[in-house]
Amino acid sequence: MASSLFWYVREFFRAEWIRKFLFARTAPLVTPPHFRGFPEPTGRTCQHALFCMMACPAPGAIEVVHAGDGWMPKIHKGHCIRCGLCVEACPNGVLKSGRILETMEREGTSLIFSFRIAIDLELCTGCGNCCTACPVNKEADAQMGAGGHSSNDEVIMRVQDGDIVVIHEDKCTGCKTCEASCPNGAIRIARILEGSQEPVPEGVQ
């Protein structure tokens, strides 16, 4: 009994144990660098392609703002969900996050954008606000008047006989200016993002 007590106490009061009991700490609070954080600038010049804003799924997470002479994407913490789509979408590699850029390069992946314009004709009054607001229309037909009428066939959409007609859906750049200008919320832009991957060359894994 006495000897077992002795052994017990000796085991229990080992210096190693006492040190661990008092000072033990599991893994420190660090985030490994390969974790996806909030996107950060790589230092490349932003060309104002706005692909990041189109790809971003979180409302209000990213804005491309004036920075010095040029442009720069600005990430809003509290809105950004760290999905990394803006990093993948940027054609100029302006943003980085975790090892997304390295993975894209290694695997040969990229994102392809297209847009669908959906107009609810029940809600649409044919006012033409969207046609005049659209920056692509402005480029195609600078003469387009307030009613959204146009004789130019190059515009994305125009008002014909009081109804809105979409002619060139493929030209839409997904800026959603029209959505903001519609008084009835009749126009919606759907963004379609396709991931593509180059075929892996023969012999490589």
Next chain:
Amino acid sequence: MSLLQRIKNKVRARSIHVAYVDVGSCNGCDIEVLACLAPRYDIEQYGIYVHNNPREADVLLVIGAYTPGWEEKLAMVWEKIPSPKAAIAIGNCPISGCLFNRRETFIDPPVRKHIPIAAEVPGCPPRPTEILQAILSVRDSVFFNWEAEHP
């Protein structure tokens, strides 16, 4: 600093009791708070204990985008916590409504409109390390010397 205050500071730094309340989240952030309790992050080694009883709590973790069902109820939970106390917003939802903040949704963020928030942890969801860091920073800034600063 009085001896009593010193003892209180010492004890409080190792005994923070946390309650968490989900005011309409997708459960992502709840899972990350849960991960803080698991052995990998082991929240108790920092002297933080999870009780889920506001009357015992020092820190309230608010998760979610504030759905209509929580009007008045969240303030009630907050008032039940004895001072000193602090509320921390976990995730994007209580800060901005995150992905749910769109047209025709019923949420009412930010939560800081409804109760005072001491710290916000952005992320969808934030990492357990970030949640732990926020609790530890609130501990140091809110609870240290509380009696001396609120006579």
